[in-house]
Amino acid sequence: MSEPVETTALTKRYGDLVAVDELDLTVRQGEVYGFLGPNGAGKTTTLRMLLGLIRPSSGSVRLYGVRGTAALAGVGALIEGPAFYPYLSGRDNLRVLARHAGAGTARVAEVLDVVDLTERGRDRYSTYSLGMKQRLGLAAALLKDPGLLILDEPTNGLDPAGMADIRATVRRLADEGRTVLLSSHLLGEVQQICDRVGMISRGSLVAELAVADLGTRGLRVVADPLTEARTLLTSLVGHGRVEVDGDALRVDVPADRAAALNAELVHSGLAVRELRPAEVDLEQRFLELTGGGSRAR
Numbered sequence: 409m410s411e412p413v414e415t416t417a418l419t420k421r422y423g424d425l426v427a428v429d430e431l432d433l434t435v436r437q438g439e440v441y442g443f444l445g446p447n448g449a450g451k452t453t454t455l456r457m458l459l460g461l462i463r464p465s466s467g468s469v470r471l472y473g474v475r476g477t478a479a480l481a482g483v484g485a486l487i488e489g490p491a492f493y494p495y496l497s498g499r500d501n502l503r504v505l506a507r508h509a510g511a512g513t514a515r516v517a518e519v520l521d522v523v524d525l526t527e528r529g530r531d532r533y534s535t536y537s538l539g540m541k542q543r544l545g546l547a548a549a550l551l552k553d554p555g556l557l558i559l560d561e562p563t564n565g566l567d568p569a570g571m572a573d574i575r576a577t578v579r580r581l582a583d584e585g586r587t588v589l590l591s592s593h594l595l596g597e598v599q600q601i602c603d604r605v606g607m608i609s610r611g612s613l614v615a616e617l618a619v620a621d622l623g624t625r626g627l628r629v630v631a632d633p634l635t636e637a638r639t640l641l642t643s644l645v646g647h648g649r650v651e652v653d654g655d656a657l658r659v660d661v662p663a664d665r666a667a668a669l670n671a672e673l674v675h676s677g678l679a680v681r682e683l684r685p686a687e688v689d690l691e692q693r694f695l696e697l698t699g700g701g702s703r704a705r
């Protein structure tokens with residue numbers, strides 16, 4: 409079956425500036441794909457091309473295997489703040505949009521519920537917090553019950569509680585079987601809600617990885633005294649394989665050596681307070697993959 413999103417050598421030039429540079433991007437059915445990159449990396453330009461809002465300079469977009477904008481009926485999007493009437497309630501705004509989208513009015517109550525706005529649905533849009541406005545935008549994107557959602561920095565500008573609400577909603581939508589492509593400049597955010605992450609820098613995909621594959625690498629050891637533990641572990645596992653990481657040591661060995669190393673440390677009279685597989689985080693992986701050059705914040 410065709411994937412929800414497939415781009416081939418997708419390129420956008422603005423004069424001499426190459427905003428998106430021969431991008432090959434695939435978003436698979438049912439996943440939450442995080443499009444991660446610093447400001448100006450080309451995220452919005454890419455998403456706008458996917459949605460047919462701007463024309464590529466070259467290359468192609470396929471949505472569900474269909475070239476161009478023919479498949480857009482099955483796509484919901486939240487890109488550049490959606491326009492709502494300030495003097496209408498959230499619910500009435502959605503009714504207006506539902507009429508345009510050919511969605512039944514029954515769908516309005518459903519989508520309000522999905523984004524947790526049922527209680528405030530009758531209040532004027534102008535009284536909504538930024539987070540509620542964003543959730544209403546998400547509700548609007550859901551009116552046509554799309555299989556694919558494209559969201560441009562959906563948590564941008566929100567306070568932590570607003571961010572958490574949007575993240576939980578996105579995760580829920582994905583768990584219902586929808587495919588989600590979202591852009592973000594926040595590493596922690598994509599690590600929390602995405603299944604796969606593509607890192608974009610200066611219009612090119614510089615790395616792509618599954619969040620589940622970040623997994624673990626080596627061992628994290630906390631022992632007293634730390635310097636003695638370091639010396640002993642270095643003598644056991646080899647030079648250059650033991651690094652100080654804050655108040656702990658990172659030991660670059662397979663996790664199945666944990667029991668043997670623990671025994672050696674204890675046998676030497678060291679107090680082992682912690683010894684477990686070390687988690688690799690996205691930022692660390694990103695810096696490795698990009699050589700530390702261009703970094704997202």
Ligand SMILES: Nc1ncnc2c1ncn2[C@@H]1O[C@H](COP(=O)(O)OP(=O)(O)OP(=O)(O)O)[C@@H](O)[C@H]1O
Binds near residue numbers: 450
């Ligand atoms: N209409 C335009 N005309 C000229 N340059 C543009 C235009 N739109 C975007 N650009 C440039 O293209 C590059 C990519 O911009 P884009 O908005 O896609 O980045 P982004 O990753 O979405 O960043 P941000 O999060 O800041 O929006 C930037 O250098 C931007 O200045």
